[in-house]
Amino acid sequence: MDTLSVELGERGYPIHIGRGLLRQPELLGERATGRRVVVVSNETVAPLYLQTLQDTLSAAGAGSVDALVLPDGERYKTLETLERIYTGLLQRRLDRGDLLVALGGGVIGDLTGFAAATYQRGIDFIQVPTTLLAQVDSSVGGKTGVNHPLGKNMIGAFHQPRMVLVDTDTLNTLPDRELSAGLAEVIKYGLIDDAEFFAWLEAHLPALRAREPEALAHAIRRSCADKAHVVAQDERESGRRALLNLGHTFGHAIETGMGYGQWLHGEAVAAGTVMAADLSLRLGWLEAGEQERIVRLLQAAGLPVEPPPGLGPERFREIMAVDKKVQRGRLRLVLLQGIGRAVVTAEFDPKALDETLDALTRP
Amino acid sequence: MDTLSVELGERGYPIHIGRGLLRQPELLGERATGRRVVVVSNETVAPLYLQTLQDTLSAAGAGSVDALVLPDGERYKTLETLERIYTGLLQRRLDRGDLLVALGGGVIGDLTGFAAATYQRGIDFIQVPTTLLAQVDSSVGGKTGVNHPLGKNMIGAFHQPRMVLVDTDTLNTLPDRELSAGLAEVIKYGLIDDAEFFAWLEAHLPALRAREPEALAHAIRRSCADKAHVVAQDERESGRRALLNLGHTFGHAIETGMGYGQWLHGEAVAAGTVMAADLSLRLGWLEAGEQERIVRLLQAAGLPVEPPPGLGPERFREIMAVDKKVQRGRLRLVLLQGIGRAVVTAEFDPKALDETLDALTRP
Numbered sequence: 001m002d003t004l005s006v007e008l009g010e011r012g013y014p015i016h017i018g019r020g021l022l023r024q025p026e027l028l029g030e031r032a033t034g035r036r037v038v039v040v041s042n043e044t045v046a047p048l049y050l051q052t053l054q055d056t057l058s059a060a061g062a063g064s065v066d067a068l069v070l071p072d073g074e075r076y077k078t079l080e081t082l083e084r085i086y087t088g089l090l091q092r093r094l095d096r097g098d099l100l101v102a103l104g105g106g107v108i109g110d111l112t113g114f115a116a117a118t119y120q121r122g123i124d125f126i127q128v129p130t131t132l133l134a135q136v137d138s139s140v141g142g143k144t145g146v147n148h149p150l151g152k153n154m155i156g157a158f159h160q161p162r163m164v165l166v167d168t169d170t171l172n173t174l175p176d177r178e179l180s181a182g183l184a185e186v187i188k189y190g191l192i193d194d195a196e197f198f199a200w201l202e203a204h205l206p207a208l209r210a211r212e213p214e215a216l217a218h219a220i221r222r223s224c225a226d227k228a229h230v231v232a233q234d235e236r237e238s239g240r241r242a243l244l245n246l247g248h249t250f251g252h253a254i255e256t257g258m259g260y261g262q263w264l265h266g267e268a269v270a271a272g273t274v275m276a277a278d279l280s281l282r283l284g285w286l287e288a289g290e291q292e293r294i295v296r297l298l299q300a301a302g303l304p305v306e307p308p309p310g311l312g313p314e315r316f317r318e319i320m321a322v323d324k325k326v327q328r329g330r331l332r333l334v335l336l337q338g339i340g341r342a343v344v345t346a347e348f349d350p351k352a353l354d355e356t357l358d359a360l361t362r363p
Numbered sequence: 364m365d366t367l368s369v370e371l372g373e374r375g376y377p378i379h380i381g382r383g384l385l386r387q388p389e390l391l392g393e394r395a396t397g398r399r400v401v402v403v404s405n406e407t408v409a410p411l412y413l414q415t416l417q418d419t420l421s422a423a424g425a426g427s428v429d430a431l432v433l434p435d436g437e438r439y440k441t442l443e444t445l446e447r448i449y450t451g452l453l454q455r456r457l458d459r460g461d462l463l464v465a466l467g468g469g470v471i472g473d474l475t476g477f478a479a480a481t482y483q484r485g486i487d488f489i490q491v492p493t494t495l496l497a498q499v500d501s502s503v504g505g506k507t508g509v510n511h512p513l514g515k516n517m518i519g520a521f522h523q524p525r526m527v528l529v530d531t532d533t534l535n536t537l538p539d540r541e542l543s544a545g546l547a548e549v550i551k552y553g554l555i556d557d558a559e560f561f562a563w564l565e566a567h568l569p570a571l572r573a574r575e576p577e578a579l580a581h582a583i584r585r586s587c588a589d590k591a592h593v594v595a596q597d598e599r600e601s602g603r604r605a606l607l608n609l610g611h612t613f614g615h616a617i618e619t620g621m622g623y624g625q626w627l628h629g630e631a632v633a634a635g636t637v638m639a640a641d642l643s644l645r646l647g648w649l650e651a652g653e654q655e656r657i658v659r660l661l662q663a664a665g666l667p668v669e670p671p672p673g674l675g676p677e678r679f680r681e682i683m684a685v686d687k688k689v690q691r692g693r694l695r696l697v698l699l700q701g702i703g704r705a706v707v708t709a710e711f712d713p714k715a716l717d718e719t720l721d722a723l724t725r726p
Binding site: 034035036063079082083086087090091093095096097098117118119120121122143145148150151154155156157158236321322324326327328329 | 397398399426442445446449450453454456458459460461480481482483484485506508511513514517518519520521599684685687689690691692
């Protein structure tokens with residue numbers, strides 16, 4: 001087992017990464033002993049891991065262990081589902097001293113985290129991510145929330161978990177498509193400021209897609225370490241943390257425009273990353289050879305490298321106008337000045353953005 | 364004009380109290396200049412003050428000024444109304460650098476504050492309270508949220524406003540019943556730790572109910588100063604701040620049990636305060652003469668001093684079991700060891716609570 005830590009003073013917490021951690025009561029015991037615990041999961045993950053986790057929590061000395069099982073999918077990351085969670089917690093009379101545990105992918109983590117942020121104005125929660133995407137990205141850093149029909153992740157809060165428990169064995173049951181989606185976020189860390197990791201990924205993508213445990217463990221550790229470092233520097237995204245949104249402004253527009261759940265988040269981020277790279281190339285910030293390496297690596301990961309048909313330039317502009325990185329009406333984007341050199345900037349020629357949208361999108 | 368301040372470091376803010384402040388662009392200008400502003404109000408308050416406030420914000424140099432007008436009443440303090448606010452903000456493409464202003468009573472302040480806490484994970488907001496209750500209590504301290512059918516204020520967040528602007532002229536249009544409801548919270552401050560203020564209130568209640576400006580201004584200043592002091596010591600209610608919930612556990616049970624909006628919040632708090640005093644008397648912590656002074660003062664303020672019929676002891680116990688002050692399954696209450704000496708404690712004889720419920724409630 002490896003343990004990383006997110007250094008945020010009294011809000012800091014450990015990220016435990018290893019095989020079989022779901023069965024180790026001593027890790028969860030630190031937070032669960034003597035408290036009532038409600039595990040929030042979904043209909044896909046619950047049949048696989050819920051009983052194991054509940055047994056471990058009981059063995060860890062939890063006062064009681066209960067579960068809420070939600071439908072699976074991004075389309076359920078809504079205020080309506082959130083209300084269902086609140087009702088379940090109130091019916092079980094959960095109080096401020098109790099604990100929530102999110103068992104599932106990014107949707108379950110975001111929903112559970114936001115419920116924890118706002119139930120009785122805030123209670124503790126633990127992330128137990130079971131998808132690669134959640135393990136390398138969404139479970140770390142305290143971003144929680146739900147979607148609105150007019151924009152993805154538009155409603156939410158910063159609320160840090162008390163622990164992240166990554167049991168890499170859970171990846172054994174992950175569908176290939178979800179594994180690929182997670183790789184989009186892994187590749188992102190390489191692009192932002194870790195060119196060495198990007199090169200490692202170019203060499204090890206076949207091993208990752210073949211789920212070789214050593215390769216996966218390395219990719220997860222490195223991604224979590226990169227993320228923990230950025231979050232510690234800039235918890236509430238007033239600066240550097242915005243870099244982690246590489247590919248996400250375009251990607252969110254794809255998810256919002258197509259209707260949540262048509263593409264996986266990681267798939268939309270992959271196409272969005274290609275769009276950001278294309279724009280960077282047009283601005284003369286990125287070399288053609290670098291742009292090609294990016295497209296090649298995403299393709300090798302089994303990811304889409306262009307946006308879906310049906311979303312034209314106008315629709316993209318309309319949706320991106322309500323992105324959270326818009327400041328005082330001005331769109332900021334994460335762009336690339338090279339592999340491993342991302343920047344957040346509003347200082348780009350809007351004509352180049354128009355060209356990217358005209359070239360890559362299809363109405 | 365008086366200016367108090369809530370000392371919370373970078374989250375600190377001023378409370379401006381005085382006549383005609385709604386018409387003074389220099390106060391709002393500090394936060395509104397150059398930003399898009401959305402004022403959230405209700406159908407009762409908007410016809411009276413919205414145009415004035417919008418003109419002042421424009422004169423203060425706001426980039427744009429827009430308004431969302433909601434239905435009036437506690438029954439609308441829900442997730443559904445919140446969703447309506449989010450939709451309005453997204454349609455207007457408000458971004459993280461923009462500003463919300465709450466113009467109204469406690470319901471509008473709580474709703475707007477929670478929308479500000481969670482829209483794009485948090486934007487700035489200003490409180491412009493127009494009821495006595497909101498001016499002396501709910502607009503200060505950053506508690507925001509909505510009700511759930513199973514419990515009052517069960518969903519929410521701590522999110523401090525950037526400014527509280529109390530224009531005491533707005534009390535001229537306040538119905539008598541609402542003025543009385545506000546006095547319940549004013550009296551609360553005297554009971555908690557300000558026996559001198561309690562005695563002043565006994566002498567000046569007729570002046571307050573006659574809306575003499577000097578008396579009202581003094582009561583508002585003293586209440587805000589008491590509250591600002593407690594909030595600065597304990598922003599997130601890990602200790603002393605819980606004292607401010609005197610009368611509220613019983614009061615919330617009345618509001619939840621009757622259905623939100625039957626009684627005003629201040630009315631429920633008044634009856635709840637009598638219940639807390641009765642229990643304190645039964646425990647031998649309060650003298651009979653003090654209990655009588657409390658009942659007399661609340662009656663003089665035009666407030667109910669017993670809970671409504673239709674809510675028996677069993678229903679009270681059931682609702683109070685999900686109170687936010689329950690810790691690890693144990694109910695804590697704010698009780699009195701004298702006028703001006705409140706304590707938060709779970710250390711009381713539960714039989715005395717049963718006696719209070721049996722004696723004062725009616726199924």
